[in-house]
Structure formats: C-alpha cells, structure tokens
Amino acid sequence: MVGRREENQVPENPNMSKDKTSFFQDVLDVARLIPVGRVTSYGAIATYLGAARSARMVGWAMNSSFTSVPPVPAHRVVNRNGDLSGRLQFETPTKMQELLEAEGVVIKNDWVVDFAKVFWNPTNELNIVD
C-alpha cells in the first residue's frame, strides 16, 4: 500500500450514500436526539453506531459540532463516569455546567450527580427499526 487512506477524503457528498463519513454525521445526529435534561456518554453513542471502541472519535466529532448546523447539544455528552470532561472545549470552562443546570441537571464538582437517572442510552431508547 502506498498510503493508508489518502483517498478517503470526501469533499462533499451530494448523495449521502457513503457510509464512511456517516459516522461523524451520525454522532452529531444522535447527539441532537438527546432529550433536554438528559445526558449520554461517548461510548453509548459509539456503541449505538456499532463502534464501541471508537468512543474517541465521538469526542472528536463533538469538536466539529460547534461548527455544525443545526447546532449540537454537546454539553449533554459526558464520559462514562459522568464527568464533564469536555467542559474545557466550551467557550468557558463553566459553560457546560451552566447549560446542564439550566436544563435541570444537577452538577457538582464537574460531575453529574444524578448521572444514573439522567443517563440516556440511545441503544436502549432508540429502537432500531427492522
């Protein structure tokens, strides 16, 4: 092989037929489905998309969420511990917490207190239509 995937660049897909780039899009899509006052984890989204070991890409996709339209509620995505690991990526380190609290989610020390309660699992909530 000459290179890894130099040609995997997809400038713009007029026809969303390519599933290759859908991962990023799907991540953003699922994130938009998170109900208000609920949160989910990177791994949950990754697992839902069939890439349980690619949780990191989910986080990377969220980074792209800031410039994506419609806007993605990235503040509703935390790590498996319920920690606001991505708070530093927001406008201000406290923005993420403020957004969550505004939705009724109790945050304490950069941690979702009722994580087990407000946790929203796409694989469980979103039924896969057969």
Added chain:
DNA sequence: CCCATGACTTGAA
C-alpha cells in the same frame, strides 16, 4: 510517510 495526541472505553493485574 512517520510520530504524537486526543471531549474515551474496556479488560487485566
């Protein structure tokens, strides 16, 4: 092209 890093997760010790 090679190397390092990252909004993570899992499994083994």
Added chain:
DNA sequence: TTTCAAGCCATGG
C-alpha cells in the same frame, strides 16, 4: 477498589 496497557481512527507537525 485503583492503576496500567491497549485499541480506536482522525488530525497535525
């Protein structure tokens, strides 16, 4: 319980 190592794949130097 905590800690360490490996896997994931895109992006940047």
